[in-house]
Amino acid sequence: MNSSAPSFSEQILAAEAAATTLATAQREASSDLAKAAAAQGRHYPQIIIEAADLLRRLGEPEAALDLMGEGVELDGPTAPFQQAYSRHCREAGDLDGARQWLRGSMLRARPNAGMALALCEIELGRGDQAAADEALELAIQLRWIDAPALRYAADRLTAAGRGDLAAIPLMMMHLRAKGDLSLRRELAPLLQAHAPFERVPEAVRSRLGLADPATLADVAVPAGSDSGHQFTNGWFQGAAKSVWDDLVPQIDPTRILEIGSFEGASSCYLIDTLATRKDIEIHCIDTWEGGVENAADGWSPANMSDVEQRFLDNIRLSVDRAPHKVDVHLHKGRSDLALCKLLAEGRQGYFDFIYVDGSHQAPDVLCDAVLAFRLLRENGVIAFDDYLWKEPLPYGVDPIRCPKPAIDAFTNLYCRKISIISAPLYQLYVRKLCE
């Protein structure tokens, strides 16, 4: 054992003396005391880091850098020390040094998303786009979720002309704040331009829904926002409107039933389109409790009492400006009960058009489909939304937490009583041929 090495108790006393000196240096804003503290506490990386930070704040960046350099040689740099050294190098404009020390710390400690993001920025500063992409992908894989960091990265990547990569942090922000219209205005064209995001690893693509056509619908900026309605999503606009523009005038329904109304985008479309020419009757069923996806920990959280209020305001707006009478019936509650009640009231074969867009769980959709069929008149049409929708779950896709198996089961079992209307897939349209 080296007899000159300080004993454990001497080390503790030295650390305590260094910490006291450093505290005084910070209080008195003294660079001399900062240097003295670093000398006293030279075996303690945290003392050197804080002393260097103080020197930098006091306008002595070179002394700060020297201190960090000496600290590295003393005892083998810890990961936090290397990170701090990287920060000092970066602030001094030495991007190669910043990169070297940050990568060192990432090798020594388990890297986190903040480290990967910092590395991405350093690589961008060095002009190494490929390395920046790699670091950004690492940040995403490390579940980097801090909103200011995401915003910062999106801006940096946009400024660097990498809209494809900028879409990724924006998408991550969007998943947390779906109502943010300005974010969607920014994101929608990037998704349009860069889909299917071939350069993004498959795991990231599927987690963010970048490969899913529903994503575009979700992000699309709803036209309603310019028409006085308050819609916080573009589901209807993206997934349905272009087909409905052709289909609805052909069906020309007068009695309409909607299962799942949310903020009323689809109902308002039907009122705005049909009540310009004739009186209509529209029934809206919704719990206004949201589906599992709208829960606080779901992938699309929503405050459902706000949603319900927006539904009421939106419908009122459309009804008030419709030239013809609109007879609106609200059925607040679960669709299975509401549909049974409509049947019990004698409305079998009553409706011309039924839109099934409530729960997305296969057993619920099957129940909605069977009861809707009973309520539909011959030649009437059922539109199923989200035929191809898949819930982005952390463990992948659950085959029965989506409408498709239920719609497939219904169309198979009712194949002698229905025909499928040819239309671009995402929604599925079914005409009733007979009882």
Ligand SMILES: C[S@@+](CC[C@H](N)C(=O)[O-])C[C@H]1O[C@@H](n2cnc3c(N)ncnc32)[C@H](O)[C@@H]1O
């Ligand atoms: C996708 S949103 C409907 C979107 C709406 N059609 C549009 O175009 O904007 C689904 C709605 O179904 C409702 N819902 C979910 N499960 C339900 C159930 N079992 N019964 C009634 N409504 C339900 C939710 O509260 C939610 O508002």
